[in-house]
Amino acid sequence: MNSNRIEGRVALVTGGSRGIGAAVALRLAEQGADVALTYRQNAEQARQVARKIEGMGRRALAVPADGADEExxxxxxxxxxxxxGRLDVLVNNAALFPSGPLADVDTAxxxxxxxxxxxxxxxxxxxAAAHLPEGGRIIGIGSNIADRVPFPGLALYAMTKTAMVGLTKGLARELxxxxxxxxxxxxxxxxxDANPADGPNAPAISGITALGRYADPAEIAAVVAHLAGPEAGYVTGAVIAADGGFSA
Structure with missing residues:
Protein backbone atom coordinates (compact mmCIF):
# COMPACT_ATOMS: atom_id res chain seq x y z
CA MET A 1 0.00 0.00 0.00
CA ASN A 2 1.28 3.46 -0.88
CA SER A 3 1.49 5.39 2.39
CA ASN A 4 2.06 8.70 0.58
CA ARG A 5 -1.36 8.87 -1.07
CA ILE A 6 -3.39 12.08 -0.93
CA GLU A 7 -6.87 10.63 -1.16
CA GLY A 8 -9.62 13.20 -0.80
CA ARG A 9 -7.35 16.17 -1.39
CA VAL A 10 -7.58 18.79 -4.10
CA ALA A 11 -4.60 20.13 -6.04
CA LEU A 12 -4.23 23.09 -8.38
CA VAL A 13 -1.43 22.85 -10.95
CA THR A 14 -0.64 25.91 -13.06
CA GLY A 15 0.43 25.31 -16.63
CA GLY A 16 -0.97 21.81 -16.36
CA SER A 17 -1.87 21.18 -19.99
CA ARG A 18 1.55 19.96 -21.13
CA GLY A 19 5.11 19.11 -20.18
CA ILE A 20 6.04 18.95 -16.51
CA GLY A 21 2.72 20.48 -15.47
CA ALA A 22 0.68 17.77 -17.18
CA ALA A 23 2.90 15.06 -15.70
CA VAL A 24 2.44 16.54 -12.23
CA ALA A 25 -1.34 16.81 -12.62
CA LEU A 26 -1.58 13.17 -13.70
CA ARG A 27 0.74 11.92 -10.96
CA LEU A 28 -1.21 13.73 -8.24
CA ALA A 29 -4.40 12.18 -9.60
CA GLU A 30 -2.73 8.76 -9.46
CA GLN A 31 -1.92 9.51 -5.81
CA GLY A 32 -5.63 10.08 -5.15
CA ALA A 33 -6.17 13.82 -5.58
CA ASP A 34 -8.81 15.67 -7.53
CA VAL A 35 -6.95 18.12 -9.76
CA ALA A 36 -7.59 21.54 -11.25
CA LEU A 37 -5.15 22.77 -13.87
CA THR A 38 -4.68 26.09 -15.58
CA TYR A 39 -3.79 26.71 -19.20
CA ARG A 40 -3.21 29.83 -21.28
CA GLN A 41 -3.96 28.89 -24.88
CA ASN A 42 -4.49 25.24 -25.71
CA ALA A 43 -7.89 24.33 -24.32
CA GLU A 44 -7.96 20.97 -26.08
CA GLN A 45 -4.65 19.86 -24.53
CA ALA A 46 -5.99 20.87 -21.12
CA ARG A 47 -9.20 18.92 -21.72
CA GLN A 48 -7.18 15.86 -22.72
CA VAL A 49 -5.30 15.96 -19.42
CA ALA A 50 -8.58 16.48 -17.55
CA ARG A 51 -10.13 13.46 -19.31
CA LYS A 52 -7.18 11.29 -18.29
CA ILE A 53 -7.63 12.40 -14.68
CA GLU A 54 -11.34 11.60 -14.83
CA GLY A 55 -10.43 8.22 -16.32
CA MET A 56 -8.64 7.47 -13.03
CA GLY A 57 -11.89 8.10 -11.16
CA ARG A 58 -10.86 11.54 -9.95
CA ARG A 59 -12.53 14.90 -10.54
CA ALA A 60 -10.79 17.36 -12.87
CA LEU A 61 -11.16 21.01 -13.77
CA ALA A 62 -9.40 22.91 -16.57
CA VAL A 63 -9.30 26.67 -16.00
CA PRO A 64 -8.09 29.25 -18.54
CA ALA A 65 -5.72 31.72 -16.85
CA ASP A 66 -2.96 33.90 -18.25
CA GLY A 67 -0.09 34.03 -15.78
CA ALA A 68 0.24 37.77 -16.28
CA ASP A 69 -3.40 38.39 -15.30
CA GLU A 70 -3.66 38.71 -11.52
CA GLU A 71 -7.45 38.60 -11.53
CA GLY A 85 -14.81 22.01 -2.61
CA ARG A 86 -11.39 22.75 -1.12
CA LEU A 87 -7.71 23.31 -1.89
CA ASP A 88 -4.87 21.36 -0.31
CA VAL A 89 -1.98 21.52 -2.78
CA LEU A 90 -0.81 24.37 -5.01
CA VAL A 91 1.85 23.62 -7.63
CA ASN A 92 3.29 26.79 -9.16
CA ASN A 93 4.55 25.39 -12.45
CA ALA A 94 3.61 27.83 -15.25
CA ALA A 95 6.53 29.94 -16.48
CA LEU A 96 8.07 31.60 -19.49
CA PHE A 97 11.55 30.65 -20.73
CA PRO A 98 13.16 33.77 -22.20
CA SER A 99 16.59 33.53 -23.77
CA GLY A 100 18.76 35.89 -25.72
CA PRO A 101 21.32 38.66 -25.30
CA LEU A 102 20.79 41.18 -22.53
CA ALA A 103 20.66 44.03 -25.04
CA ASP A 104 17.66 42.44 -26.76
CA VAL A 105 15.46 42.31 -23.65
CA ASP A 106 13.04 45.22 -23.94
CA THR A 107 10.82 46.65 -21.22
CA ALA A 108 7.74 44.79 -22.41
CA ALA A 128 -4.25 29.76 -1.91
CA ALA A 129 -3.10 30.48 1.64
CA ALA A 130 -6.58 31.73 2.48
CA HIS A 131 -7.91 28.21 1.83
CA LEU A 132 -5.09 25.78 2.62
CA PRO A 133 -5.70 23.69 5.75
CA GLU A 134 -3.13 22.33 8.17
CA GLY A 135 -1.08 19.87 6.14
CA GLY A 136 -1.46 22.00 3.03
CA ARG A 137 1.31 22.19 0.46
CA ILE A 138 2.77 24.84 -1.83
CA ILE A 139 5.29 23.44 -4.30
CA GLY A 140 7.14 25.58 -6.82
CA ILE A 141 8.81 24.45 -10.01
CA GLY A 142 12.09 26.31 -10.31
CA SER A 143 15.04 25.50 -12.55
CA ASN A 144 18.59 24.19 -12.37
CA ILE A 145 19.51 27.48 -14.07
CA ALA A 146 19.06 29.17 -10.68
CA ASP A 147 22.09 27.19 -9.47
CA ARG A 148 24.22 27.11 -12.59
CA VAL A 149 24.00 29.18 -15.77
CA PRO A 150 25.96 27.24 -18.38
CA PHE A 151 25.37 29.46 -21.41
CA PRO A 152 24.99 33.20 -22.07
CA GLY A 153 21.55 34.63 -22.78
CA LEU A 154 19.82 33.26 -19.69
CA ALA A 155 20.20 36.16 -17.25
CA LEU A 156 16.51 37.10 -17.15
CA TYR A 157 15.33 33.52 -16.71
CA ALA A 158 17.96 32.80 -14.06
CA MET A 159 16.93 35.92 -12.15
CA THR A 160 13.28 34.90 -12.04
CA LYS A 161 13.98 31.34 -10.96
CA THR A 162 16.36 32.54 -8.27
CA ALA A 163 13.53 34.72 -6.96
CA MET A 164 11.54 31.53 -6.42
CA VAL A 165 14.13 30.42 -3.87
CA GLY A 166 13.53 33.50 -1.73
CA LEU A 167 9.77 33.17 -2.08
CA THR A 168 9.91 29.54 -1.00
CA LYS A 169 11.95 30.24 2.11
CA GLY A 170 9.90 33.28 3.08
CA LEU A 171 6.59 31.47 2.67
CA ALA A 172 7.89 28.46 4.59
CA ARG A 173 8.57 30.70 7.58
CA GLU A 174 5.24 32.51 7.30
CA LEU A 175 3.02 29.48 6.78
CA ASP A 193 7.87 19.89 -26.48
CA ALA A 194 9.51 23.16 -25.44
CA ASN A 195 12.88 21.49 -24.81
CA PRO A 196 12.96 18.12 -26.58
CA ALA A 197 15.63 15.55 -25.77
CA ASP A 198 16.29 15.22 -29.51
CA GLY A 199 16.60 18.97 -30.11
CA PRO A 200 19.67 20.60 -31.69
CA ASN A 201 21.12 21.69 -28.33
CA ALA A 202 20.31 18.48 -26.48
CA PRO A 203 23.71 16.76 -26.81
CA ALA A 204 25.53 19.71 -25.28
CA ILE A 205 22.96 20.11 -22.51
CA SER A 206 22.87 16.39 -21.70
CA GLY A 207 26.64 16.39 -21.51
CA ILE A 208 26.58 18.82 -18.60
CA THR A 209 24.50 16.47 -16.45
CA ALA A 210 26.14 13.72 -14.40
CA LEU A 211 23.69 11.18 -15.84
CA GLY A 212 24.23 12.30 -19.42
CA ARG A 213 20.54 12.52 -20.32
CA TYR A 214 17.34 14.52 -20.11
CA ALA A 215 14.70 13.74 -17.50
CA ASP A 216 11.32 12.32 -18.37
CA PRO A 217 8.60 14.70 -17.04
CA ALA A 218 7.30 11.82 -14.92
CA GLU A 219 10.58 11.82 -12.97
CA ILE A 220 10.04 15.44 -11.96
CA ALA A 221 6.40 14.73 -11.16
CA ALA A 222 7.46 11.94 -8.80
CA VAL A 223 9.45 14.40 -6.70
CA VAL A 224 6.52 16.82 -6.58
CA ALA A 225 4.14 14.02 -5.62
CA HIS A 226 6.39 13.03 -2.73
CA LEU A 227 6.40 16.59 -1.43
CA ALA A 228 2.61 16.73 -1.74
CA GLY A 229 2.11 13.67 0.43
CA PRO A 230 2.14 13.02 4.18
CA GLU A 231 5.59 11.41 4.11
CA ALA A 232 7.12 14.85 3.38
CA GLY A 233 5.35 16.54 6.28
CA TYR A 234 8.63 17.67 7.89
CA VAL A 235 10.18 19.02 4.69
CA THR A 236 9.73 22.75 4.22
CA GLY A 237 11.75 25.68 2.91
CA ALA A 238 13.74 23.15 0.88
CA VAL A 239 15.15 23.55 -2.61
CA ILE A 240 15.42 20.09 -4.16
CA ALA A 241 17.43 19.52 -7.31
CA ALA A 242 16.01 16.93 -9.70
CA ASP A 243 18.54 17.77 -12.36
CA GLY A 244 20.48 14.61 -13.13
CA GLY A 245 23.55 16.06 -11.47
CA PHE A 246 23.57 19.20 -13.63
CA SER A 247 24.62 21.28 -10.62
CA ALA A 248 26.99 18.70 -9.12
Missing amino acids: ALTGAVERTVGTL ELGRVLAVNVRAPFVLARA GPRGITVNLVHPGPTDT
Whole structure:
Protein backbone atom coordinates (compact mmCIF):
# COMPACT_ATOMS: atom_id res chain seq x y z
CA MET A 1 0.00 0.00 0.00
CA ASN A 2 1.28 3.46 -0.88
CA SER A 3 1.49 5.39 2.39
CA ASN A 4 2.06 8.70 0.58
CA ARG A 5 -1.36 8.87 -1.07
CA ILE A 6 -3.39 12.08 -0.93
CA GLU A 7 -6.87 10.63 -1.16
CA GLY A 8 -9.62 13.20 -0.80
CA ARG A 9 -7.35 16.17 -1.39
CA VAL A 10 -7.58 18.79 -4.10
CA ALA A 11 -4.60 20.13 -6.04
CA LEU A 12 -4.23 23.09 -8.38
CA VAL A 13 -1.43 22.85 -10.95
CA THR A 14 -0.64 25.91 -13.06
CA GLY A 15 0.43 25.31 -16.63
CA GLY A 16 -0.97 21.81 -16.36
CA SER A 17 -1.87 21.18 -19.99
CA ARG A 18 1.55 19.96 -21.13
CA GLY A 19 5.11 19.11 -20.18
CA ILE A 20 6.04 18.95 -16.51
CA GLY A 21 2.72 20.48 -15.47
CA ALA A 22 0.68 17.77 -17.18
CA ALA A 23 2.90 15.06 -15.70
CA VAL A 24 2.44 16.54 -12.23
CA ALA A 25 -1.34 16.81 -12.62
CA LEU A 26 -1.58 13.17 -13.70
CA ARG A 27 0.74 11.92 -10.96
CA LEU A 28 -1.21 13.73 -8.24
CA ALA A 29 -4.40 12.18 -9.60
CA GLU A 30 -2.73 8.76 -9.46
CA GLN A 31 -1.92 9.51 -5.81
CA GLY A 32 -5.63 10.08 -5.15
CA ALA A 33 -6.17 13.82 -5.58
CA ASP A 34 -8.81 15.67 -7.53
CA VAL A 35 -6.95 18.12 -9.76
CA ALA A 36 -7.59 21.54 -11.25
CA LEU A 37 -5.15 22.77 -13.87
CA THR A 38 -4.68 26.09 -15.58
CA TYR A 39 -3.79 26.71 -19.20
CA ARG A 40 -3.21 29.83 -21.28
CA GLN A 41 -3.96 28.89 -24.88
CA ASN A 42 -4.49 25.24 -25.71
CA ALA A 43 -7.89 24.33 -24.32
CA GLU A 44 -7.96 20.97 -26.08
CA GLN A 45 -4.65 19.86 -24.53
CA ALA A 46 -5.99 20.87 -21.12
CA ARG A 47 -9.20 18.92 -21.72
CA GLN A 48 -7.18 15.86 -22.72
CA VAL A 49 -5.30 15.96 -19.42
CA ALA A 50 -8.58 16.48 -17.55
CA ARG A 51 -10.13 13.46 -19.31
CA LYS A 52 -7.18 11.29 -18.29
CA ILE A 53 -7.63 12.40 -14.68
CA GLU A 54 -11.34 11.60 -14.83
CA GLY A 55 -10.43 8.22 -16.32
CA MET A 56 -8.64 7.47 -13.03
CA GLY A 57 -11.89 8.10 -11.16
CA ARG A 58 -10.86 11.54 -9.95
CA ARG A 59 -12.53 14.90 -10.54
CA ALA A 60 -10.79 17.36 -12.87
CA LEU A 61 -11.16 21.01 -13.77
CA ALA A 62 -9.40 22.91 -16.57
CA VAL A 63 -9.30 26.67 -16.00
CA PRO A 64 -8.09 29.25 -18.54
CA ALA A 65 -5.72 31.72 -16.85
CA ASP A 66 -2.96 33.90 -18.25
CA GLY A 67 -0.09 34.03 -15.78
CA ALA A 68 0.24 37.77 -16.28
CA ASP A 69 -3.40 38.39 -15.30
CA GLU A 70 -3.66 38.71 -11.52
CA GLU A 71 -7.45 38.60 -11.53
CA ALA A 72 -7.44 35.41 -13.61
CA LEU A 73 -5.01 33.75 -11.21
CA THR A 74 -6.98 34.53 -8.08
CA GLY A 75 -10.09 33.49 -9.99
CA ALA A 76 -8.51 30.11 -10.72
CA VAL A 77 -7.99 29.53 -7.01
CA GLU A 78 -11.54 30.55 -6.17
CA ARG A 79 -12.99 28.45 -8.98
CA THR A 80 -11.02 25.43 -7.79
CA VAL A 81 -12.39 25.80 -4.28
CA GLY A 82 -15.90 26.54 -5.52
CA THR A 83 -16.04 23.58 -7.90
CA LEU A 84 -13.95 20.93 -6.14
CA GLY A 85 -14.81 22.01 -2.61
CA ARG A 86 -11.39 22.75 -1.12
CA LEU A 87 -7.71 23.31 -1.89
CA ASP A 88 -4.87 21.36 -0.31
CA VAL A 89 -1.98 21.52 -2.78
CA LEU A 90 -0.81 24.37 -5.01
CA VAL A 91 1.85 23.62 -7.63
CA ASN A 92 3.29 26.79 -9.16
CA ASN A 93 4.55 25.39 -12.45
CA ALA A 94 3.61 27.83 -15.25
CA ALA A 95 6.53 29.94 -16.48
CA LEU A 96 8.07 31.60 -19.49
CA PHE A 97 11.55 30.65 -20.73
CA PRO A 98 13.16 33.77 -22.20
CA SER A 99 16.59 33.53 -23.77
CA GLY A 100 18.76 35.89 -25.72
CA PRO A 101 21.32 38.66 -25.30
CA LEU A 102 20.79 41.18 -22.53
CA ALA A 103 20.66 44.03 -25.04
CA ASP A 104 17.66 42.44 -26.76
CA VAL A 105 15.46 42.31 -23.65
CA ASP A 106 13.04 45.22 -23.94
CA THR A 107 10.82 46.65 -21.22
CA ALA A 108 7.74 44.79 -22.41
CA GLU A 109 9.44 41.38 -22.30
CA LEU A 110 11.00 42.14 -18.94
CA GLY A 111 7.62 43.06 -17.49
CA ARG A 112 5.79 40.01 -18.82
CA VAL A 113 8.47 37.53 -17.73
CA LEU A 114 8.57 39.02 -14.24
CA ALA A 115 4.76 38.93 -14.09
CA VAL A 116 4.49 35.27 -15.07
CA ASN A 117 7.59 33.84 -13.39
CA VAL A 118 7.69 35.88 -10.17
CA ARG A 119 4.49 37.83 -9.50
CA ALA A 120 2.14 34.97 -10.44
CA PRO A 121 3.59 32.44 -7.93
CA PHE A 122 3.31 35.09 -5.21
CA VAL A 123 -0.27 36.00 -6.16
CA LEU A 124 -1.31 32.35 -6.32
CA ALA A 125 0.33 31.53 -2.99
CA ARG A 126 -1.40 34.49 -1.37
CA ALA A 127 -4.78 33.43 -2.75
CA ALA A 128 -4.25 29.76 -1.91
CA ALA A 129 -3.10 30.48 1.64
CA ALA A 130 -6.58 31.73 2.48
CA HIS A 131 -7.91 28.21 1.83
CA LEU A 132 -5.09 25.78 2.62
CA PRO A 133 -5.70 23.69 5.75
CA GLU A 134 -3.13 22.33 8.17
CA GLY A 135 -1.08 19.87 6.14
CA GLY A 136 -1.46 22.00 3.03
CA ARG A 137 1.31 22.19 0.46
CA ILE A 138 2.77 24.84 -1.83
CA ILE A 139 5.29 23.44 -4.30
CA GLY A 140 7.14 25.58 -6.82
CA ILE A 141 8.81 24.45 -10.01
CA GLY A 142 12.09 26.31 -10.31
CA SER A 143 15.04 25.50 -12.55
CA ASN A 144 18.59 24.19 -12.37
CA ILE A 145 19.51 27.48 -14.07
CA ALA A 146 19.06 29.17 -10.68
CA ASP A 147 22.09 27.19 -9.47
CA ARG A 148 24.22 27.11 -12.59
CA VAL A 149 24.00 29.18 -15.77
CA PRO A 150 25.96 27.24 -18.38
CA PHE A 151 25.37 29.46 -21.41
CA PRO A 152 24.99 33.20 -22.07
CA GLY A 153 21.55 34.63 -22.78
CA LEU A 154 19.82 33.26 -19.69
CA ALA A 155 20.20 36.16 -17.25
CA LEU A 156 16.51 37.10 -17.15
CA TYR A 157 15.33 33.52 -16.71
CA ALA A 158 17.96 32.80 -14.06
CA MET A 159 16.93 35.92 -12.15
CA THR A 160 13.28 34.90 -12.04
CA LYS A 161 13.98 31.34 -10.96
CA THR A 162 16.36 32.54 -8.27
CA ALA A 163 13.53 34.72 -6.96
CA MET A 164 11.54 31.53 -6.42
CA VAL A 165 14.13 30.42 -3.87
CA GLY A 166 13.53 33.50 -1.73
CA LEU A 167 9.77 33.17 -2.08
CA THR A 168 9.91 29.54 -1.00
CA LYS A 169 11.95 30.24 2.11
CA GLY A 170 9.90 33.28 3.08
CA LEU A 171 6.59 31.47 2.67
CA ALA A 172 7.89 28.46 4.59
CA ARG A 173 8.57 30.70 7.58
CA GLU A 174 5.24 32.51 7.30
CA LEU A 175 3.02 29.48 6.78
CA GLY A 176 4.90 26.96 8.91
CA PRO A 177 2.98 27.84 12.10
CA ARG A 178 -0.19 26.78 10.27
CA GLY A 179 1.29 23.39 9.39
CA ILE A 180 1.65 24.28 5.70
CA THR A 181 4.86 23.31 3.93
CA VAL A 182 6.45 25.22 1.06
CA ASN A 183 9.14 23.70 -1.14
CA LEU A 184 10.82 24.21 -4.49
CA VAL A 185 11.87 21.63 -7.08
CA HIS A 186 14.65 22.55 -9.50
CA PRO A 187 14.31 20.35 -12.60
CA GLY A 188 17.22 19.91 -14.92
CA PRO A 189 16.83 19.49 -18.68
CA THR A 190 13.52 17.73 -19.19
CA ASP A 191 12.12 16.18 -22.35
CA THR A 192 9.15 18.38 -23.26
CA ASP A 193 7.87 19.89 -26.48
CA ALA A 194 9.51 23.16 -25.44
CA ASN A 195 12.88 21.49 -24.81
CA PRO A 196 12.96 18.12 -26.58
CA ALA A 197 15.63 15.55 -25.77
CA ASP A 198 16.29 15.22 -29.51
CA GLY A 199 16.60 18.97 -30.11
CA PRO A 200 19.67 20.60 -31.69
CA ASN A 201 21.12 21.69 -28.33
CA ALA A 202 20.31 18.48 -26.48
CA PRO A 203 23.71 16.76 -26.81
CA ALA A 204 25.53 19.71 -25.28
CA ILE A 205 22.96 20.11 -22.51
CA SER A 206 22.87 16.39 -21.70
CA GLY A 207 26.64 16.39 -21.51
CA ILE A 208 26.58 18.82 -18.60
CA THR A 209 24.50 16.47 -16.45
CA ALA A 210 26.14 13.72 -14.40
CA LEU A 211 23.69 11.18 -15.84
CA GLY A 212 24.23 12.30 -19.42
CA ARG A 213 20.54 12.52 -20.32
CA TYR A 214 17.34 14.52 -20.11
CA ALA A 215 14.70 13.74 -17.50
CA ASP A 216 11.32 12.32 -18.37
CA PRO A 217 8.60 14.70 -17.04
CA ALA A 218 7.30 11.82 -14.92
CA GLU A 219 10.58 11.82 -12.97
CA ILE A 220 10.04 15.44 -11.96
CA ALA A 221 6.40 14.73 -11.16
CA ALA A 222 7.46 11.94 -8.80
CA VAL A 223 9.45 14.40 -6.70
CA VAL A 224 6.52 16.82 -6.58
CA ALA A 225 4.14 14.02 -5.62
CA HIS A 226 6.39 13.03 -2.73
CA LEU A 227 6.40 16.59 -1.43
CA ALA A 228 2.61 16.73 -1.74
CA GLY A 229 2.11 13.67 0.43
CA PRO A 230 2.14 13.02 4.18
CA GLU A 231 5.59 11.41 4.11
CA ALA A 232 7.12 14.85 3.38
CA GLY A 233 5.35 16.54 6.28
CA TYR A 234 8.63 17.67 7.89
CA VAL A 235 10.18 19.02 4.69
CA THR A 236 9.73 22.75 4.22
CA GLY A 237 11.75 25.68 2.91
CA ALA A 238 13.74 23.15 0.88
CA VAL A 239 15.15 23.55 -2.61
CA ILE A 240 15.42 20.09 -4.16
CA ALA A 241 17.43 19.52 -7.31
CA ALA A 242 16.01 16.93 -9.70
CA ASP A 243 18.54 17.77 -12.36
CA GLY A 244 20.48 14.61 -13.13
CA GLY A 245 23.55 16.06 -11.47
CA PHE A 246 23.57 19.20 -13.63
CA SER A 247 24.62 21.28 -10.62
CA ALA A 248 26.99 18.70 -9.12
